Amino acid sequence: MAEFMDLEVQDGVRMPWNVLPGTKQEATSCVVPVSAIYTPIKPFPNIPVLPYSPLRCRTCRSILNPFSIVDFSAKIWICPFCFQRNHFPPHYSSISDDNLPAELFPQYTTIEYEDRVSNASSPAQPPVFMFVLDTCIIEEEITFLKSAISQAIDLLPDHSLVGLITFGSFVHVHELGFGQIPKTYVFKGSKDVTKDQILESMGFFLKKPKPTIGVVAGARDGLSADAISRFLLPASECEFVLNSVLEELQKDPWPVPADQRAMRCTSTALSIAASLLGACFPGSGARIMAFVGGPSTEGPGAIVSKNLSEPIRSHKDLDKDSAPHFHKAVKFYEGLSKQLVHQGHVLDLFACALDQVGIAELKVAVEKTGGLVVLAESFGHLVFKDSLKRVFQSGDNDLGLASNGIFEINCSKDIKVQGVIGPCASLEKKGPLCSDTVVGQGGTSAWKMCGLDKATSLCLIFEIVKKEIPEAAVPTASNQFYFQFLTYYEHNSGQMRLRVTTLSRRWDLIAGFDQEAAAVVMARLVSFKMETEAEFDPIRWLDKALIHICSRFGDYQKDSPSSFSLSPRFSIFPQFVFHLRRSQFVQVFNNSPDETAYFRMILNRENVANSVVMIQPSLISYSFHSAPEPALLDVAAIAADRILLLDSYFIVVVFHGSTIAQWRKAGYHNMPEHQAFALLLQAPRDDADAIVKERFPVPRLVVCDQHGSQEAGRLPGPLLGLVKNGSASSNGSQAQKQLFQLVHCKGLYLDAEIRYQGGRIIVSHARFLLARLNPSATYNNDAPLPGGDVIFTDDVSFEVFLDHLQRLAVQ
Template identity: 35%
Template sequence: MDFYENEDKNGIRYSWNVFPSSKLELIQLVVPLGSLYTPLKQTKNLLTVNYNPVSCRVCKSILNPYCQVNYQNKTWICPFCHQGNTLPKGYHSITPTNLPAELFHTYTTLEYKLSRAPPPSVCYLFVIDLCTEPDEFEVMKERLLEAIALIPENAIVGVITFDRNIRVHELTFSQLPKSHIIRGDKRHSTKSIKEMLGLPKIPVVLERKDITNNNKSNSSPYSTIHRVLQKASNCEFVLSTLIEQLQPSYWPVLVGQRPDRAVGNAIHVAETILSSRAGAGRIVALLSGAGTVGPGSIVGFERTHAIRSHHDLLKGNAKYTAPAKKFYHEIAEMASQNSHSIDIFSVALDQIGLFEMISCPRLTGGCICVCESYKHENFKKSLNKLFQPNSSHFDARIQVKTSQNLQYIGCLGNCFSANPQKAKKKPTISLSGTNVGKNLLQKSSQLRISTLTNNQTFAFQFDLVKKKPNQDQNEDNKTQRKQQQQQQQQQQKKQNKTQQQQQQEIGLIQYRTLYQHNGEGWRVRVTTTAHRIVSAQTRLQLIKCGFDQEAAAVIIARESMNKTESAKPKNVVRWLDKNLISFSTKFGTYVQNQPRTFQLEKNFSLFPQFMFNLRKSPLLKIFGYSPDETTFHKHCLFQENVQNSILMFQPMLFQYSMKDVPKPVLLDSSSVQKDCLLLLDTFFVVLIWRGKKIAKWAKLGYQEQEEYKDFKALLQMPIRDSYNLLNDRFPSPRFIQCNQGTSQARLLQSRVNYSQRYTTSNQNIQQLPNLQFENNNENACLTDDVSFQVFMSHLKKFVCQN
């Protein structure tokens, strides 16, 4: 079974592609039944049609290749609720040889262009931190001007700056700049902010004539919002002039104190302004430090009081954290309900409070970019990619439907639960009583994402429906009684029976994504997948052949991140170890009490390695990482697809040498040689490492000599490959070049597996002269970390003795 082909076609991968037949069998498989779905993936041969989809009158599922169509009566049976539907007039001419695209099995993913009125233009509201060093502030203005030039002309823009106070700038008159000032050290309600700024209580649609006609807007009751939010093409000069004339904060900062930053109030004011306008929007926050003033503050003024660490959070010594998280969560819910996303660019050497602010990008589909300086290239590339055409889509809603033999549990991803209105009839969608995640799904199969990128991926989990006893016998008796009715009804009921029998063997899942395509028109992308349901007792080998170990590892990684919200990382690691032992016991082949006989099949063999690297990755290893860094890593894991997610806990390592062509090598200390170059891709960092011999040759300048042009080409190969990674990824990762033995080389040392270790001739490890290299390998390391070989030996021991 080709999982990659299915991903290229439908943008989806399942942990189990053949489903078990009961809840108990699924529990015994250890790995949950889940999918990783990228709704807007640029799939192969994606077909876009210019008409509205045909939906079921009962459950609203979309017509798909797995529906049973009666070409004579012009009807079709929904495979999800088994109800009959009449085809619209436009479909009355279809025949088995003349089918619409949605009935072809080659188009299990189809996109529809809806005939709806175009949505309002997207609004970009910039929130700029003025408490920045002067040299950094000038670079920030240059980068911001470059990015603003990429904004579409029909987009709406606005600017807010803040330090101790918040300034809402008007964009109507360049010669006399005007701004509204709001205190930042006081908590304001949304109602009071609207009253202070003169904003409408009900969201209004800013029509083109209202925005361009500045003279008439002064007499309008909504004149403030017209002056604050302007069309990009109309205020290009005013906006550029405003940014060029911005100056760093003039508030004095005493020695030993932090600047006054009203971060929480600034984001609250920005969301309040956007909520006064109908339509999608983005809040782009450029932050240079932690909030110290007003609601949302995470630290006090005195620098003697350090920002909270993981140790403080575990001990309950972070007094600012709980109220700040609650404040930002309220803003995030408000933004998500209004189809607004919040993007955070953290540009600072210290923490800015991402741990407390994570609800803002997580619930709205916003992005997070972390860098140390505005001068770094990854900030420039990430900010520019934010405004690239066709890179982001808005106001998305994802709905998941399952057949009656499956239950939908929930979603783990950066999204918000959109609770639909209660229907009069009993819902036909199967929902399980278990909820995954605290803020992602609460007994609802509809999700909202304010901003949806082409690469954004969601993890959905499913369960099997518990069958009722004597269900098949009751259905047969009911069918016999139906045969006594009229001939037309009898034929219809036979079709229903056939459909139900097929549903007992096949599980159907349909994903429907409604979104604003690039802020222009409405589109719906529909993906329908079918899976065989077999008994694990009699056909376990068929289920094993459908196991996707890469997708399963990512689903387990997301579930472990979800558990860290309420459990300590060490307890999550124990949960991983327990599941891995159960998994290996279930699918491994071995002789009792003989660990050397333990083996896993090919499509299971990498799963223990994934779990080993997940245990030691920054996702679960909090030592040496700040809460902000850990939060950033978790956010990216919940955002990315399978390949990028695996890189986060099992990086790729490529080797370049004069002896061989560039090739991927094991993430092991044996691959670290002094006569080669290595390219390490951890998703967050792209690192080029030079061995001692290569670094010495480069220092002597051999690459500048004509007779050593091959050496020059060798030095350029990893740089060229790294640029491809930097240009394709968002947010752009850090790019580092280092030599063996330098301080930055520790990034490579911390991720490789040390299969070569020190040995001692004496049991006292403190006697350093007795330390020796195993196999005379100079890459051996004195470390407390367990190697993969030792990890596997213990795993085999536990499994064979279980």
């Protein structure tokens, strides 16, 4: 797949089919849709930035590109999309074969334009950050959160504008421009407050009366700059006041009865933040950064009632449509997402709690605005702290945050756009390019991307509309298809830029199949279908798709499984589907709706390489016998004298074989004569640290031993009884909460394997590795290799899966 990676390096695009099927019928039989994973502002070292406006086709509005046909003598260029003949303007009069403008260079299929005239006429706005902090959390978590926010403020650019809202039972909007004494405006958490009410009660029209007509939006439309600067100040001016407010910040004082949850009005706080930014800075690159530490119980976005006797919704409740608050909350956040998209603002979510906080409901608002999302167990956890630092970090590992993006597509007349799966919102631009079949954000050829970064990737789904090819037509393999992706965005330097990527695809169908891109497209599609289609069976859908692909592209004699073989271009695809079937995107058991929503949100915004790691983790083996080398993702990779490094994107595991673990516990690595062992122990840790350092969100790092376990603590007698009895009453819920807290206090991960032994909690982290390995050796089949391991599962192994696949494909 090296050639596909080379294309991605040049243009930021990976396509499952690098030649398009010639007809609609042929495309349907290919199963994997004609699609592309595109990273709009992927950084390229040598991309030219042209200091003038692009030249557009007068019919289809596509931009001059290397695939355009140029008549140098007549000074005319022909658009490859609609074949319109366009005259070059006078300032192109000197072009010739030897004097080409940069946009016609064959190697510049991706290029950027910076319109200096428009940038000069409308100076760049400073970035705006509205911090929204949850105070319904324990004192320890408040301390962690205050520390993290203080560090973040230190990293902000001096000219960036900052605001602060805190919430618990009530919403507190802090006035930072009044430094003498702390001053806040308080809103009731259960009450719906309009933008006009917010502006009136916060005194925005004391010095300047409210305009009688029009919409109040920004300083130009009726708000005085003095009124805005009371709540949003440059970081350099309000740092002292902001830190003073944070130092005084305490846990929400509203009393919480023992049988109830805290009154937390997350949705009201976010609504007030959105309305305030919409009034003060419409259309600017503003971000609402929400830090939430528990479930919302007040306001229109509540996910559960205050009574502890009502459990938080599970996947089973959502499947049965028995989650009483879910649809109302989702409807509220859909409305909030439309408001934020209209304003051009981003919602980022940092959810740090042992319980669910409502990511499943908030997903629509975060995803449509292109916001960042981080899920951790505590505000003191490295996953949260390091991820937050990465947002504001500059240098090689910065995220490259950009804002105010608009993404558009042009393509050849035989192709239509079904939609986009990813962090964007439809601009409802209808036209001949729009397919009647809608997938994801469809029915348009333009999308709003309020926030995007250098890793943000969109999955574009296309439809071939040509019904048949006349006999005299050119064969499919020589058909030429064109795509053009236009991304207009505000660069982090403040300049407005236009990036243009123009593609052509024309290879043999099988030779042009990109297995990794196909697996990622299928993962996004199956996740989308699981959320939008009732009674959808993801396993059956994936299996049928794989059988059809193998039947269409495999080489075999009918009804003879032993004769079946796949081209090397397709041979890894069944393996990807096998691991996708077992992944957290499809298997929701043992994951909460929040966790599932979080995993899918990250999948929907990552590029092909990172998404493949989520589907099929990478495994590296370290031993005395060889240099670090890739190992099969199989239980057979485990050996007593080997260290394994598993990267599953969200979790990085360093797993020591039993002999290695014994030597380490004996302290051999500290002895001068065993320097080789010390180096062997350090190598996977260094590689793991490198992965953690470059990734966002920062993954969990787990270090564990084969057959190893860790005692988390002794259960109190009454609690042990409740756990043993499996009580599901409110007492049982409270017992479970205490158990979580007990495990959490020891710094252990909740999704590690927990068992009860003699009144003690025993936690094994080895499950993080074992759960992702192919179960070729289980408790009910062959014994493992000496020093190896077995997996306690009833899942079939890849070998059994492949055997069934071959028997079905040849039928």
